[in-house]
Amino acid sequence: MSREPLLEVRNLHTEFQTEEGTVKAVDGVSYEIYPGEVYGVVGESGAGKSVTGLSVLDLIQSPGQITDGEIRFDGVDLLSLSESELRSIRGNDIAVIFQDALSALNPSFTIGTQIDDVIRNHTDATDAEARERTVNLLDRVGIPNASERANQFPHQLSGGMRQRVMIAMAISCEPDLIIADEPTTALDVTIQAEILSLLQELQRENDIAVQLITHNMGVVAQMCDRVGVMYAGTLVETGPVSSIFRETSHPYTKGLLEAIPKINDPRERLPTIPGQMPDLVETPSGCSFRTRCPYEKPACRTDEPPLEKAGDDHHSACIRTDELTLTPEFSSDDELDRSDDRRDEREQEPLLVAEGVHKYFSTSSGWIDELLGHGDQIRAVDDIDISINRGETLGLVGESGCGKSTLGKTLAHLYQPDDGRVVYAGSDLTAMSKRQLKRERSNIQVIFQDPFSSLNPRKTIKQIIGRPLEIHGLVDSETEKEERVRELLSEVGLNESHLDRYPHEFSGGQKQRIGIARALAVDPDFIIADEPVSALDVSIQAKILNLLMDIQQEYDISYLFIAHDLNVVQHISDRIAVMYLGEIVEIGTVDQLFDPPYHPYTEILLSSIPRPIPGAESSRIEPEGDFPDPSDPPAGCRFHSRCPHAMPDCERSPPASQSVSDGHLVSCHLFDETVMSDKETDIDDVLNRQEELNEVLVEDQS
Amino acid sequence: MISFVHTYFHNFLEEHTRYRRIYARFRRNTLAMFGLYFTIIYVIVAIVAPLIMPYDPGSTDGARRLLAPSLEHPFGTDRYGRDVFSRVLYGTRISLRVAALVVTIATVTGVVTGLVAGYYRSWVDEAISRTVDVFFAFPNILLGLIVVAILGPGLNQIILALGIAFAPIMTRITRGSAISVREEEYVLAAKSYGEHSFNIMFREMLPNMVSAVMVQATIIFAFSILAEAGLSYLGLSAQPPTPTWGVMISEGQRNLQTAPWISLFPGIAIMSTVLGLTFLGVGLRDALDPKTDVDADTTGGI
Amino acid sequence: MSWSQYAIKRTLSSLFVLFGASVVIFSIVRLIPGDPAQVLLGDTAREAQLEVVRRELGLHRPVWEQYFIWLSDVLTLDLGRSYMNNQLITELIAIRYPRSLQLAIFTMIFASMIGIPLAIWGASNRNSSRDYLALFFSQFGVSIPSFFLGVVLILLFANYIPLFPPSGYMSFFDHPLGNVVHLFLPVVTLTVINAAIITRYLRSEMLENLNSEYVQTARAYGHSERRIILKYVAKNAMIPTITVIGIQFGGIIGGVVIIEEVFSYPGIGLLLLDSILRRDYPVIQISLLAIAATFIFVNLIVDLIYGYLDPRIRH
Amino acid sequence: QDVGDDGDDDSSTLHVQLGGSLDSLDPQLAGLRNTQVVVNRVVEKLFEPDIEMEMEPVLAEGYELTDDGGSVIIQLRDGVMFHPPYEREMVAEDVVYNFDRVSDPDTGSPRQDNFDNLEDWYAEGDYELRIDFEEPEAALEATLANTGMHVLSPDALEEEGDASSHPVGTGPFVFEEWVTRDHIHLVAHDDYRVDGVPGVEEVYFRPIEEPATAITEIQEGEIEMLHDVPLDNAGQLEDDDDIQVQFVEAPDLRFRMMVNASDNEIDGRAPGAPTQSQNIRQAIAEAINQPDFVEIAAGGHADVGQTVYPEDNVWGVDYQPFSVEADPDRAQELIEESDFDAPVELTMISASDEDDLRTLGQLAQDQLNDAGFEVNLEEMEVASWVERLNAFEWDITPNHGSHSPDPALKRFERMFWTDEENVPYYESPDSNADRVFEIFEEDSSELSQDERYELYAEFQRLLCDDAVYLICCHPQNAHALRTYVEDFEIHPMDMYFPIHNARLEQ
């Protein structure tokens, strides 16, 4: 390394005094960032990534404190600076981008004012100059009508726009370093892709160094030059991105990488990391990862492993670095024949059939709104036909707000559809009496997204899992109930003795298991899993996915598996439905969907996923614009406003569902011969392009 | 006594980590502890008042009227020759009874209506909320005044009046809380396995709204003491010879210049009681506030 | 929703609430026992005389009929006359109402002038002795019964140190000084209590905002603590506080009954109390309606301001 | 403080406190005593008692009874002018107009009973008024001086409908303005027939109910006179060198308890109510501690006595069958003699917005509870109290105030009325009711003054024995004034507040 590091962090310790004791959130972290490079920090939730980032600017608030260490920026020791000297660096030399732009921006000032304030704070620009610069910045980060938008409040912008505003604010004073704390975690894949490429572009153009905090390995692979892997307050491995991915030398990093479901991986159990991260109050002696490490040795108990050289500019904190070869076991099977382990031939008998289901929400609040004609209808589910066969898993993907959960809830009959029928095992749920419906409820169960909110915090595990049993009369006595709850707990891999504990005594993954046990309690045939893993870290996500597959195998359950991550969906599903603005635009088996041809929207979704392969060439297809307002969907094909292939026809008439092969339906004019017949563009062009894309994707895996 | 209560409370809370954490937070708040102790003393005084009163609070005596505070009459006597100290002690009992019953009425009414509105939404909510809006257009004291005008003065009437007057705020708080709790997925989960609406409201949702309700109940407790005093000041509360603090202040006002003690001591009694309860309420809120109640051990793997 | 749409919506819902209030007022007033005719004529009146008076007052009609007659009268601003002294109610209200209004306005001005800085000052020095001072003042102020404070102030500043008159009222136009002097004690009493409420509310809003992420952003962009508190946090905390101030304002107008009684201040509160005691139905109704309307109106205004300053709540 | 006061102390403005606010300024219709206090100096009557309680002609000049005593011819004063803007001379027709108004049932005056014995009245010329009686009238002047016999300007009545917000009369003061609950403004009647009267240019009456406030105000000099001196606080005022307090024995004031002896079930009276027993009523009387009432309810400014009129009054009798201080033992004995067991439960109603009633009620409650009773005291607003009172839903209730100084005026107390609509509450079997009513109904006009005295002495003794009308004490009438208020002399009856005589030291 010939260059001087821009930021040099040495032996940083940051602690929080809490009622439980001292939380050592950052426990001796050292790293450096060179000018113009992107340094990634990854690790699971609670590892100390954010605290590290905030410590750099000494933004730790009481009860936290930086207790030890040195932070040098451009040769200056930041920790020795006075508050006002520090202030002149914050936002000027080092800027920060936070995860949730909505709460990070001040709700009662316009975005323009907020950026103006930063500019005027660090320069002696006049109001007018500052505003001019603000408008330029907003323009630069891709906000249309920048001068008008500058006068809007944060809540008036979409999520993607708000994150652009944050970025504009970050570059407003031409900083040398940007600390981006999970800048895209809250965003949809398509928006995430846009924001990441914007960030990359700006970073390259202005030669800004970026400390990119994320837990997404794909983002790391795509964005970073060098990476630090954090675990329990320490850096366990650091090095150039390619060697981290290809010459992994810490077992934790290996575990993280393997746990990610990847396109084209075989549908089998994912490798997982056992156990959970220790809490940072009482870190065990020795290696903090040893309890979860398959390579643990007696020596790991005593020695705290230092970061040691494991290659060129590659360090790892494992005493066995030298002995182990830890290259992740990605599948290298190019010609994977997925039909082998998919069950598309088995049991084609439909279990649940939805016909022409509609579910509209009114945005008006109360009769006055209605009187005034305020408020619109959100067509959350708009004329959907779908059928799920016995024993199969139907995946449902789509952007946030497209109506996935609403469809799920309507199928579970938690919502009464406004129109259409839901037929379950031959009987029409929509026509049932309350009493019949209650009986039917034991057949359809739901697993929810948020493990924190899906369990009643005031009830014990026994009550939570036992209640459905009582309601459906599946147990006769208290002891029988307890027995059954124990069985269910062990079924989902939880300790049976946890019966009388409350939900808050469990980790997120354990809670999700409890949720699954509750769904299983009434012995359902069909489970709607509404983003059951979206809120979880990859390592836990893998375990839950494994569990769901095990259960399916054992009980022959059908799933509707909702997620916004195509990787996850394809890993578990037999068929996939892609949803856009209340409609299903494409449905087919995984093969059909991933082998061209497919709908332009599916294509965009797929191409937007950052793949955990460093150096992979970006084949991203950019959609145009933002997700439209669901209360005012575009006329014609709803996707035309963002479709790269949009044709005049698309604005005029909604496409009909076309069967492109057996069971593969696409709603797109491109595949409608009556529309395409008189067009210049040949459908083959489209198909060819998509064929190429698919090849790239498959290649990446090797 | 206090240390006993303290220990008992402590042991009780010890059992459960969540409560322990709340209690720890509560205990660090000096003002909250002051409020707790004060409230305990207040309740004890209310209970044992008849035993420790030196005189009958209603006993008049023309020869002993308007005596200044002395050893014999620590708070002096009023113009009927009644012992102010005994009356203030007895008044504690009255105000406790009023406050406890008002809180009960307001809480039961408010929680049921608020829960129903927040759970069912649509026209039920609309009807309840608009009714509450209408009630809100009248300040508490006015509502109390009108109800008392209708029912006639008297302690029970005041209790009912204030119960009615404070119910709307409870409805609002509960409704707000119910609306947010209803969005929790466990409510949906209960629905999905066929739980009855009544159970969903009262067994799933209500326990999770306890802290909001409890904090509001403490506030109503304090405010109903104030409101009762205000209405007694206007002569609308308990019937003689029952002494209430508000009546005592208003009766003392005519002798304010020559015998200020008649009004002063009951005034101080109200103030310190309400102050104690307010501290307790604020302490409770801070301790129960879900925002500060972050579960530290919910992260990590399985 | 644009602001004007929001304004129309809020106005309509306020009108609806006002209508509801009028129904409530009318019906509860009928529930009050006591025969106005009897009160009018005293305890020595005879049945035949009472009947005459009842007829004169229209009390023999069905209640709903009385309501609609009343409503249409109110809508045409023909408020009728007091049962008791035959005075035009319009005049009565025109004299009494502005006095209570004056009391409320002065109180809210002073209460804001004290409460807002105190809260900001306290919150910006969290856990310092200043913060405790603000905290203590706010808890103290909400704990003290207004009439007791009033009585103590009379004792101190009208009796022991006779600086201010203990009661009464003087018109500002005839006696500007007298007006102010007479307002002093009631306004001080109400100010202490209302300033405490403002302090308490604003302080906790400030603290809540200080914990929010946008404050962290502001720090991360090098803004000074002073600017963060006085500009960013104060604005966010003030917006909901406006609502509280509005509610208090309405509350003073309605809650003045007690304070007006303490200081014999002849405002709308005393008028109401008086007419309740005398069963003067038309005056009770109109006073209550005036109070409710003020409350609803002030809240409407405050909501509109709120909606303007913080467009989020329009949704 | 006042509105419209020009503020310069030209020392001809008087500020007077009133103990309560008014409902109406129509002296012929108003129920409250304070109306009379104010309006008696604006609107005059034919006669009025002077401070010696001698009847003095006011608008009348003199009268002559016809020989058979069946009629009277009253000479009216000439040159009496109504107030502006209805200025003109008052004539006999005007008096007739007023009498017509009060006696007309459609007017709804509570003073109709003044006319019970008056058959007809008509003008004989401008200055002569003739009245025919049903029966010869024993107390002519007192009747004509009675409340409600005011002469209002007929022009004003025609124009305004009634006088409730603008009384126009002939008195020394002209009504100027009334702001309810705030002040009543009177100005001097420049054309008043007596020179040098009134002594001040303007009077402001301010209702101040709170005694402490009233005292502060007079001590501060914000007001010059207190009409209603809380007797309890009089000592404090007497201690102030700048203030004098005038007391006078009042012939018409009494603090009393009414005890419901009725067994009349029509009125919702439960059969077997304890107060139907004379023993119980007497036990109640024995339980009353008069000196405590004097001390507590009247601050010492009252006289003990158990009959309706105080001992020193022309109608007074020296009769005290019950112990003056409470005798709980005797009370217990009386209870034992009755069919009831101690503690005897009694329902007492009282008014929460009348200080005197509250004091009386609470004191009596405590005293009774000490003597074998258990009193449920229900305090309510006057409005409800009146209603309860008239529905007879009570055993005992405090009452106070004034009424006519002559017992022959049959306005003694509502409870003695015996017409169709008003069943008397007092007709308990073991009582002297029959004899009491006989005396009450008896025409005493034929009798000599001594015979009348004897008759009403008997009446009072019987009433006293029956213990249906318990006198707790006879409070004095008192006013307080700043020492620079001169020439004011207190009137025994407080509704004749001689404010027109007062003048301010220059």
Ligand SMILES: Nc1ncnc2c1ncn2[C@@H]1O[C@H](COP(=O)(O)OP(=O)(O)OP(=O)(O)O)[C@@H](O)[C@H]1O
């Ligand atoms: N204000 C605080 N008070 C107490 N503990 C804190 C505080 N902030 C962070 N911590 C603790 O510090 C540890 C590290 O937190 P940090 O936010 O840095 O994790 P992270 O790696 O950014 O996780 P995530 O991916 O969830 O953002 C956690 O155990 C957390 O509980």
Ligand SMILES: Nc1ncnc2c1ncn2[C@@H]1O[C@H](COP(=O)(O)OP(=O)(O)OP(=O)(O)O)[C@@H](O)[C@H]1O
């Ligand atoms: N209860 C409701 N009332 C009104 N609108 C609703 C309701 N539930 C959902 N919506 C609206 O319906 C649309 C679809 O919402 P839904 O929750 O089904 O989307 P989703 O695809 O599950 O999104 P996410 O990925 O964010 O969970 C959204 O615009 C949402 O705002």
Ligand SMILES: [Mg+2]
């Ligand atoms: Mg973080």
Ligand SMILES: [Mg+2]
């Ligand atoms: Mg969803």
